[in-house]
Amino acid sequence: MKAEGARRRAPSEPSMATVTTAPATGSGPPSTLRRISAALFRHPRAKLALMLTPPLGWLVVVYLISLALLLISSFWRLNVLTSQIEHVWGLQNYRTLVRQSVYRTIALRTAGMAAAVTITDLVLAFPISYYLARIATRRMRAILTLAIVLPLWSNYLVRMFSWKIVTAGGGPLESLLALFGIHKNLAFSNWAVWLTFCYLWLPFAILPVYAAFERVPGSLLEASSDLGGRGWVTFRRVVVPLVLPGMAAASIFTFSLTLGDYITPNTVGKAYFIGNTIEQYVGTANNLPLAAAFAMVPVVIMAIYLLIMKRLGAFEAL
Numbered sequence: 001m002k003a004e005g006a007r008r009r010a011p012s013e014p015s016m017a018t019v020t021t022a023p024a025t026g027s028g029p030p031s032t033l034r035r036i037s038a039a040l041f042r043h044p045r046a047k048l049a050l051m052l053t054p055p056l057g058w059l060v061v062v063y064l065i066s067l068a069l070l071l072i073s074s075f076w077r078l079n080v081l082t083s084q085i086e087h088v089w090g091l092q093n094y095r096t097l098v099r100q101s102v103y104r105t106i107a108l109r110t111a112g113m114a115a116a117v118t119i120t121d122l123v124l125a126f127p128i129s130y131y132l133a134r135i136a137t138r139r140m141r142a143i144l145t146l147a148i149v150l151p152l153w154s155n156y157l158v159r160m161f162s163w164k165i166v167t168a169g170g171g172p173l174e175s176l177l178a179l180f181g182i183h184k185n186l187a188f189s190n191w192a193v194w195l196t197f198c199y200l201w202l203p204f205a206i207l208p209v210y211a212a213f214e215r216v217p218g219s220l221l222e223a224s225s226d227l228g229g230r231g232w233v234t235f236r237r238v239v240v241p242l243v244l245p246g247m248a249a250a251s252i253f254t255f256s257l258t259l260g261d262y263i264t265p266n267t268v269g270k271a272y273f274i275g276n277t278i279e280q281y282v283g284t285a286n287n288l289p290l291a292a293a294f295a296m297v298p299v300v301i302m303a304i305y306l307l308i309m310k311r312l313g314a315f316e317a318l
Contacts, residue, residue, distance in 0.1 A: 074093055074293035075091070110275070128210075201253065201257050205254050255305060262278065274295075
């Protein structure tokens, strides 16, 4: 009787297989966001491209399109009678830049100043960076790094005007040089512009060189010493080749910043450079086509300079 009752009740009880194989309620197909997230996780390059598209798109709109418009306007011309810009295509602005020697002089002066500032800052940045990376204690490294970066927190005009006061006629620097028998009029000279540029861009030279020194493995220096390499040989054959990309990267900052600056030459000096010449044509002479044509000169110079620095591995250290 008991067995028969059990057999009668069995069909009404749910089997274990039925319970385990029943579909879970509320579990549907994966959502669209989950599918996109899974696809991006499987394709990291697509994820990187999606993240970089907005800033790169903004860069294309703001920089490349404006540069294209600058190039287009350089082929227009200014009507000297009406002072109106005529949208007539021609190479007359570039012929003016080539035929008149004053523009060649200004371009050479600007490129020479940029090269002089770059060399000076690299000469100063090399020992400072070496001391920070290899000799200074952790506490001293923090103090010196703060001292290097601290001027960048102040306004550009404040730093520039401070050097205008230092290099003024009868100012502190001239008085200091007079103690050594050097009587030099620094006020509004190219020397004053050079000193100001060197001070302004020195932090931009120190930081990349310091980062390059930080990446030099100490094991290479020990291996060179074990193989009989003395200090100068190790420095010349091991340290300098490894630090050279960092120095090339630093030179890009100092060279480009000097090449395009116009405020310092206008304030500290009185000679014409590319920047303040373009500023005068835009503001005073209202000759926008000639200014646009002259603005293409530093673009070409920087393009050539970047190609040279690329061969030296500068972009690997940025």
